[in-house]
Amino acid sequence: MTKTILVVEDEKDILNLIEWHLRAEEYSVLKAKDGIKGLNLAVEQLPDLIILDLMLPGMDGLQICKALKKNQKTENIPVVMLTAKGEEVDRIVGLELGADDYMVKPFSPRELTLRVRAILKRFDNKSEAPEAVKLKYKDLLIDMDSYRVWIQEKEIALTVTEFKLLQELLQNKGRVRTRDQLLDRVWGYQFDGYARTVDTHIRRLRQKIGEEYADAIETVRGIGYRFKE
Amino acid sequence: MTKTILVVEDEKDILNLIEWHLRAEEYSVLKAKDGIKGLNLAVEQLPDLIILDLMLPGMDGLQICKALKKNQKTENIPVVMLTAKGEEVDRIVGLELGADDYMVKPFSPRELTLRVRAILKRFDNKSEAPEAVKLKYKDLLIDMDSYRVWIQEKEIALTVTEFKLLQELLQNKGRVRTRDQLLDRVWGYQFDGYARTVDTHIRRLRQKIGEEYADAIETVRGIGYRFKE
DNA sequence: CTTGAATTTGACGATTATGTTACGAAATGC
DNA sequence: GCATTTCGTAACATAATCGTCAAATTCAAG
Known part of the structure; x- marks a missing residue:
């Protein structure tokens, strides 16, 4: 019943920080440092939530998000988009493309885990309904x-x-x-x-x-x- | 079999109003005007439900909630958080910290008593259900x-x-x-x-x-x- | 074996829960 | 804004269930 979270982020320090805090909350964590790997991992592992950096080498967050939402297997996985300050213009775009929430860097670990938990809970309820x-x-x-x-x-x-x-x-x-x-x-x-x-x-x-x-x-x-x- | 409800609220008028309506519904009511007293009363009396204002002198609702959920004796007592309009940001946080429901002020007495009844019922069932x-x-x-x-x-x-x-x-x-x-x-x-x-x-x-x-x-x-x- | 008390048993009228229908108010659709 | 549907309540009809009683029977103690 422990949830798996995929984090796609190219900055190593941030990636590790996020991983550390999520593990502290008993989540299982998958990591990817570029978009292509991230997308592959997502499709293979079907995590319960995906945290996605907007700026990525290879394939940026928006494209990945688009791709995820097009794939039947992954379309229902909630996506949290990470944006650097100043990229705010892209927020709406990101949400419109199917991201379910976003966070502006820098964010506090506490903010992160709360957000993650809240979203998972929301989607838990959702996925219960379509069950039958x-x-x-x-x-x-x-x-x-x-x-x-x-x-x-x-x-x-x-x-x-x-x-x-x-x-x-x-x-x-x-x-x-x-x-x-x-x-x-x-x-x-x-x-x-x-x-x-x-x-x-x-x-x-x-x-x-x-x-x-x-x-x-x-x-x-x-x-x-x-x-x- | 009559249920006891602890209300922790610093605004005297609201406190009395809540008390009056709960008593009208045959609940037994305990009152506290600040967080410390509330917490003590909760641990001593083990009420069936706690109504907790978010903004409190002494110790705020979140801290109390946290403390309640850490204490084995009180961890299963349902908590209803009261928040003023505009404090909505804290909703998630409150719920994440273990509150079982929240209400946004101003609320109608009817809404209050219905909510209380629903929550008590929910928790009643919880403790009965796991029986053989x-x-x-x-x-x-x-x-x-x-x-x-x-x-x-x-x-x-x-x-x-x-x-x-x-x-x-x-x-x-x-x-x-x-x-x-x-x-x-x-x-x-x-x-x-x-x-x-x-x-x-x-x-x-x-x-x-x-x-x-x-x-x-x-x-x-x-x-x-x-x-x- | 006797005897009184406790329990079993069957019957019956009373009570209560549910079924059924009707009606006005509220919600909905056009 | 009018016609129609849907809803909640009330009132009455019906049927299931209940509690009580009293007679019959069993039981245990002496």
Whole structure:
């Protein structure tokens, strides 16, 4: 679970400094001193994050970034761009080309590690979502990307609430979700409505998906609902 | 079971406002007006949640947070950081240092109490979840996640009360539970029914799980019941 | 073996949780 | 800005579950 970070930087001292601080934070570090090597390493090792100097021999940071974002394998790896003071004009360009953050040299080690941690956390969450974009139960298929549902190839029109409810139940197939849990996760914790609201939506959902699948949403009396395993 | 919340905030008005709203929600409130006192109170009283202003005299929110997370006794207490608008830069830092949520002033009382409730719930679940979710005795298997019970792969339909009763006995395999204990733990301490009620449910339970397993629930005359080791 | 207490058992009415439908308000789309 | 959809709530219907009671049975002690 320890994260790997690729650092592409031609100035040896800075490279080592960064490496040292990242290792202190228990990250695994890969190093490259020019753009070509950096790009190759990135594709081979698929690190969890890439720190990229803007000015590089061989192939500069912008080009590498562009290349990374074009490659399906690497397009989702977050990139932090390092720029020297005075290169500020290029900031926007760098971000537009797909970099996810930047830092202006000189930066403090503390700033670096905080930034890295923050970005990794952000992308962790991101990558959790796309994990399962599609859920299935028998011939019922739901696509979390497009918020659509099919039963035997035929699309079923669900409202957003119904969709989320179905998704939440299906995602936890076999586990009972209490009404409170469902309210929290489908409606959001800021909603303070009645638990009966859940019932009503369960009812509508069941109606729309037809008897066979309606029965798959089991009522656990006194607790809540559960999608049949 | 009423939760205690420590509020560390130097502005008297805000402190009282927060206190008032939390009390309205039946929380027990501790107050501190500077960081040092806050930290001491936290360690002494071990509240269930700490609301921490970022800007404080004596010792600022970040330092306190850091200190709390270093102390084994307090490291698992959730912290909500309060930041004034414009201090947003510190958000990440605050969260990185272990705060579990933050709120930007000014916030509405409603937002506060909802947030508090959500966080407490989240942490409640955390400490409950890692418990064993499955119990076994011979070919009898119970799954606390789905509230289901099987005997030799065949599912047995139990009501929630029966399920909890079985679970309670099985969890304390070999130990005798008095009827009063069972009433407390299965029905809840607020229930004031007769001990005979337990008998009836034991009866129904025994009936449903079949002779072999019925016999595993032993009657300890004059005391209560015990699940055979 | 007798006896009283404890437990088992079955029945029943009460209670409670959920299903169902309807309706007005809010959100959404055109 | 109007028409339509979607939502949350309430009210009622239905069904599952419960707690209590009382009679039957078992148990243990003498």
